[in-house]
Structure formats: structure tokens, C-alpha cells
Amino acid sequence: AAEASTRRLLDLPENASRSLVVVLTRGGRRSARALARVSGVDVVVMGGADVDEPIPPAEVGDALVLHASRQGQGLTLARVYLPAAANEGASPSERPSIVDVSPWSVETRRATLTADVRELEANLARWEAEGADAAQVSRQRARLVAMQAELDGLAPPPVPSDRRALAATFVELPPDAPREAEVTAAMEALARRVNDHNRIALADWAPEPPAEGEPRFVGSAACASCHAQAFEWWRNHPHGRAYSTLEVRHKQYNLTCVGCHVTGYLQPGGSTVTQLGEDGALRNVGCENCHGPGSAHVASDGTVASARTDVPERICVGCHNPEHSDHFMYDVYRRTLIVPGHGLPPAGGTP
Known part of the structure; x- marks a missing residue:
């Protein structure tokens, strides 16, 4: 359907002298490649592809397919060269194909x-x-x-003087990059719609219960009576405030985000996007994400050991990965978590 619509648009008289025909699509790679093969199309810009790395221009038929970047983390910039000689007396379907000089x-x-x-x-x-x-x-x-x-x-090929050409580059956007107000408003409206939908549609999504005899997640507040210093330190650490960073962005019910901002997500006896333990006890990245579910440890006044005391790197990199935390170094980060009452003797000799 998209290809047929594109052909009809290209057949309109007012489009006969266009210097460049660019098609925007969110239909995925297959759709983008099909559109690129429509006679007269020069560039297809594909949005919404969920890929880890930026994609350089790809030649498909007589057109170039560009990827518009992933999740707004960067911009694909394209410089287009349109020499007058390349457009004289030719309809879009008759012109030589555009050249990638990137x-x-x-x-x-x-x-x-x-x-x-x-x-x-x-x-x-x-x-x-x-x-x-x-x-x-x-x-x-x-x-x-x-x-x-x-x-x-x-x-890199030279820019031709007699043919249209395109040079693309990818620019990674820092978190503090200026934001276009209209786009920001549209993204916030989308976040609110997703939040409202998931909050209702997934309200009954309960976590899988733990196997018989296995512990469940109880939340970090249950640790406070015996580990007061560690608990107070955690409350002021980014892990202890992780859930609020979603709330202010209206993303606490977003399935893409919530798993790295709560405790025991989708684990037996843990949490789901809508069910975060009694009184929200499993909000934030709590003690049990690192040390394992603690119900048995708490019920025994500490005589039953927690599941983990030395936390392996694999526990961290599920969330601290290149997409979310591209400067993360496990050994360096781990040292910042070793503080009095949490890996070091308590200050003043009290827990």
C-alpha cells in the first residue's frame, strides 16, 4: 500500500520536476527497502528500527536508505549535493541514481x-x-x-559535479542536548498515553510466586533495622531514588524502562510493572537486586544468609549496559558502593 501511494504521488504533475524525492517510513526494513525500489524515489528515511548501532546509508535499487537513529539517542545528518546539471530536463524516474559519498x-x-x-x-x-x-x-x-x-x-569517493550525492554522518546526542519544544511535547504526550494504558491494562499482572521453600522479595525497608547505616546510604544513592526518575517522566508503567528501576522485576516472588510489593516496597533498585530475595534472611534475624554477598558483574550489566550506561566499568563502580556499613565496618561501631 505504501509503495502504491508513493507511485501515485510521484505521478502527480507538480512532482515531475522535483530535485530530490525523500520518503519517510516507520514500516521497518522490509518496507523501507520496498519503497526504495519505487522508480523515482531517491532517499528513504527509516524510523523506529530497534538496532544497537547506527546504520550508515544502504544502497537499495537506485535509492539510499537512511536510519533516523534509535530512541532519540542521536541524529543522522545528511548533506545533499544537487548540482544543476544533474536535474536538467529529466523526470525523477529518469535521473541517474543518487550517489553515497559518506x-x-x-x-x-x-x-x-x-x-x-x-x-x-x-x-x-x-x-x-x-x-x-x-x-x-x-x-x-x-x-x-x-x-x-x-x-x-x-x-571516500569524491563528490561528483554531474550527479546528485549524499554524505551522511551520525552525531550522538548528550543527555543535556537542547530539545525542540514541539517534539518534547509530543514525546511527553506519548509517554502519558503509554503510562495510562499500561496502568489499567496490566493492573492484574502479578509476579510468579516463588517455588516452595524459596525466599521472596521483601523490599529494602525490611533491611533497615539491622543495617541502618547501609539503608540510609542507599536511600540517598541513585539506586534508592531510581523509581522517581520514571515518575517525573511519566514512564513508571513503561515496559521498556521499569525493569531497571525496581526490585525483583519479573522474578519469582518479585515485582511486575504494576505490582511492586506491599505498599510499593519494591520500588527503586533495592538491596535484593544485588543480594537476592531476602524473606528468609529477614525472618531468621540474619541467621539464614542472603543469596549473594559478592555480587558478580552479570548482575549489574543487565541494566548498566552500553545503551544506558556507556561509561560503566564494573570494578570502578563497585568500589563506590563499598562504604561504612556496606562492605566496610560501620562508622562508630554501630550498624
Whole structure:
């Protein structure tokens, strides 16, 4: 349907002399590639693709497909070159295709080729040591020579004087980047709608109960009577205020966000997006996210040990990953959590 609509628009008389035809889509990669193959389309900008890394321009048919960035974490900037000679006397479908002159594309190809060359070199050494078929090894060695030649010849192409061209780059946005008021308002309205919907639709979503004899999550306040210093320190730590950072953004019921701002999320005896323990005891990133569910430890006045005292890195990197915490270093961060009453002897000799 999107392709047919695009063709009808291109057939309108007022579009016959357009210098550049850009199509915006949120339909995913397959839809973007289909639109790029419509005769007369020059650039397709794809939004909404959930990918970890920015995507450089991709040539599809006679068009280029651009990715508009992920979750507003950056901007794909495109500089378009439209020499007059490239547009004279030609309809959109008759003009030569637009050329990608992005250094970004070249460097991405360089990284891919470098990795492929190293892998093939290692394979060739292994195959020869194992006495693999000589003809097959010879074909792969010829392939290696071709790959190396392409790698050696990689360079950003010059901007042509007689064809339209595009150079794209990706700019990561810092958290304090200026915000467009209209876009900010639209995003906040979306966050409110998602929040309101999930709060009602998922109200009855209860956590899975723990297996018989296994502990459940009880919340950090249950630790305070025996670990007063650690509890007071935690209350003023970002972990102890994590849930409020969602509330002010109307995202406390957002399934993408909440798991890293509460305790025991989707774990047996833990929490869900709408059920956070008795009186909200499992709000925030609490003690039990690191040390394990504590009901047995609390009920025994500490004679039953908590599940973990030395917290492995895997516990942290579920949330402190490159997407959310790109400067996270486990050993450095862990040292900041070792304080009196929490890994060190209590100050003044009291808990």
C-alpha cells in the first residue's frame, strides 16, 4: 500500500520536476527497502528500527536508505549535493541514481572487511595445517587477495559535479542536548498515553510466586533495622531514588524502562510493572537486586544468609549496559558502593 501511494504521488504533475524525492517510513526494513525500489524515489528515511548501532546509508535499487537513529539517542545528518546539471530536463524516474559519498559508509565497510580478512587468514592457516583440499584452499586464497585489494583501495569517493550525492554522518546526542519544544511535547504526550494504558491494562499482572521453600522479595525497608547505616546510604544513592526518575517522566508503567528501576522485576516472588510489593516496597533498585530475595534472611534475624554477598558483574550489566550506561566499568563502580556499613565496618561501631 505504501509503495502504491508513493507511485501515485510521484505521478502527480507538480512532482515531475522535483530535485530530490525523500520518503519517510516507520514500516521497518522490509518496507523501507520496498519503497526504495519505487522508480523515482531517491532517499528513504527509516524510523523506529530497534538496532544497537547506527546504520550508515544502504544502497537499495537506485535509492539510499537512511536510519533516523534509535530512541532519540542521536541524529543522522545528511548533506545533499544537487548540482544543476544533474536535474536538467529529466523526470525523477529518469535521473541517474543518487550517489553515497559518506566517509561513514567507507569506514563501516573497512571495519567489516578487516574482520573478514582476519577470519579468512586464520581459516586458511588452519585448513592448510589440516591438509584441506588444495583446490578449495586456492579458491579461498584468491578470495582473500580480492578482499585485501578492496580493503587497500577503500577511500571516500569524491563528490561528483554531474550527479546528485549524499554524505551522511551520525552525531550522538548528550543527555543535556537542547530539545525542540514541539517534539518534547509530543514525546511527553506519548509517554502519558503509554503510562495510562499500561496502568489499567496490566493492573492484574502479578509476579510468579516463588517455588516452595524459596525466599521472596521483601523490599529494602525490611533491611533497615539491622543495617541502618547501609539503608540510609542507599536511600540517598541513585539506586534508592531510581523509581522517581520514571515518575517525573511519566514512564513508571513503561515496559521498556521499569525493569531497571525496581526490585525483583519479573522474578519469582518479585515485582511486575504494576505490582511492586506491599505498599510499593519494591520500588527503586533495592538491596535484593544485588543480594537476592531476602524473606528468609529477614525472618531468621540474619541467621539464614542472603543469596549473594559478592555480587558478580552479570548482575549489574543487565541494566548498566552500553545503551544506558556507556561509561560503566564494573570494578570502578563497585568500589563506590563499598562504604561504612556496606562492605566496610560501620562508622562508630554501630550498624
